[in-house]
Amino acid sequence: MQSEQPFKLHYRIGSADADYRSQCRPSALLEHMQLAADRDLAGMGVTVSQMLDQGFGWMLLTTDVTIMRPAQLEEEVSLQTWHKENKGVTWLRDYILTDQEGAHLAEARTAWALVDLKRRRVVRPSALPFEVKSHPDLSLGEPSVKVTVPSELSLQEQYRLTVQYSSTDSNGHMNNARYADVCCDALTRDELAAGIIRLQISYHREIRMQEQMIVERSANTDGAVWVRGRLAADNESIIFEAKLSLGDIGTSPPAE
Template identity: 70%
Template sequence: MTTELPYAFQYRIGSSESDYKSLYRPSALLEHMQLAADRDLARMDITVSEMLDQGLGWMLITTDLTIFRQARLEEEVSLQTWHKGNKGVMWLRDYVLTDTEGNHIAEARTSWALVDLEKRKILRPSALPFEVKSHPELSLGEPPEKVMLPSALEPQEDYRLIVRYSSTDSNGHMNNARYADVCCDALTAEELAARLTHMQISYHREIRMQEELVVERTEAMDGVIWIRGRSGADAQNIIFEAKLSLEEVVA
């Protein structure tokens, strides 16, 4: 039974969260989404440290982010999030970012899995020894679909990177939000000048510090760019797949 309102917090977008156009970076929004989810669970006495003590963790499966407009540097915004229920082993969480007048700036649907950290095994929701309050009546839609690069497309290598300290989190691997930067780094100057309207990312494997990530992308077709990350040590090991939609792509 739902007894609490969805969690929301207000903040002002800082310079470190903005890009060269003074617009809110997608990766910074994903970071705030993670923070909001942690705070939502913490108020139910499900803290990150308590989860670790239980040998449990959350694994983000897919993020489906729709951006109606990019917020700007120093703009005051409010981010609301709620758990809306489960589908099989998936935990479903939605987000809404609004301005001071309540207008929707962005919306996101995400799917997560509960994992046994030692065995690296996905667990059923019943394995969580805590109650997570849900708000299914506030759903933004169906669970996000897993991103899969169409077989007819042949992405080409764009660049490579070594996962460094600055990209990792307490789990010891590249933080989920960093993948948004990886995708944006694969865009040309002309593509970056266009407005990003939709970003979908599916996370297939974790990648750890000092490992190499090979980033591939397709050409822009009707404003859509597909991006894929592979392990530099094993070309068959897909780390993530993403689909970016731009309002206008300048040739």
């Protein structure tokens, strides 16, 4: 079944969303994407609490965000989202962020799976006892693909972090949006100044409070930095992989 218009969330970039350049942080964009998706589904009668009551939850598989221009502090923006279609067990959802004039600031494609929380298994879309309206005629392109660090690239440990209360969500593990901060924290100041023009993340497994992650990164290779997170307690267990495509790196900002 197809709804008439995709859901649209209007909001202002607040101080908690902005970074040291007064630009919207990638993680803040991902947070609003989650909020918009939740509100879109809630408008169809598929609330988070209802899903939990039925023993279901959403698992984000991949995120692919292209940033045309970072939204600025106090800028009024609109975030449109829609469920595109299902492919096998995968739910595809797209997003468009626009300014007040309707110009595209960012576009995103995401892939999700429906999970039986008790059995910790991915289930088919038909298992969800709710109707989710779709927009198969609207698409930003092919589904986002799984990010895999090229085998020829050498990644070096950048830092380690222990997941604390501030990074967790109602599922008890690190929130999906926080991974953008993990990636940005691995960049140099010059790389941050260049800006992220595309952010691709694949989520492999969850990490819970008090677990430690080893964050590794590659050198800047052809304008891109690859980042990977491993579970410190099991170095073979990959938590996520990401590719950050950067703008042109010019001169370093002046020292403060």
